[in-house]
Amino acid sequence: xxxxxxxxxxxxxxxxxxxxxxxxxxxxxxxxxxxxxxxxxxxxxxxxxxxxxxxxxxxxxxxxxxxxxxxxxxxxxxxxxxxxxxxxx
Numbered sequence: 001x002x003x004x005x006x007x008x009x010x011x012x013x014x015x016x017x018x019x020x021x022x023x024x025x026x027x028x029x030x031x032x033x034x035x036x037x038x039x040x041x042x043x044x045x046x047x048x049x050x051x052x053x054x055x056x057x058x059x060x061x062x063x064x065x066x067x068x069x070x071x072x073x074x075x076x077x078x079x080x081x082x083x084x085x086x087x088x089x
Contacts, residue, residue, distance in 0.1 A: 001042070007086040008032050021046050038085060041078045 001021065008015075012032035019027060025042045028034035048071070051063035065071040 003082050003086050004028060004034070004042075034085065035081070038078070038081045041074065041081065045074065045078065 001024075005024075008028055012028070015024060015027045015031075022043065025034070025039055025046070029036065029039040048064050051060045054060075065074065
């Protein structure tokens with residue numbers, strides 16, 4: 001999120017104040033050209049993080065990744081996608 005915040009702060013319209021992470025990600029997609037795949041990956045990671053923070057096993061089973069391997073792949077792909085966005089690859 002930090003890399004995208006920095007990137008879009010330099011090169012995109014100013015977002016409305018006090019956006020939630022969910023709203024900020026959607027704003028970047030609508031107004032700044034964040035690719036849909038990256039938007040979707042960020043939203044999934046946000047949901048997973050929220051499920052983990054609540055320390056609710058049922059919510060984690062329902063909303064979290066199905067395995068550590070899936071989480072690892074997701075993070076690797078998302079990291080590469082963010083680098084591509086901020087470097088315009």
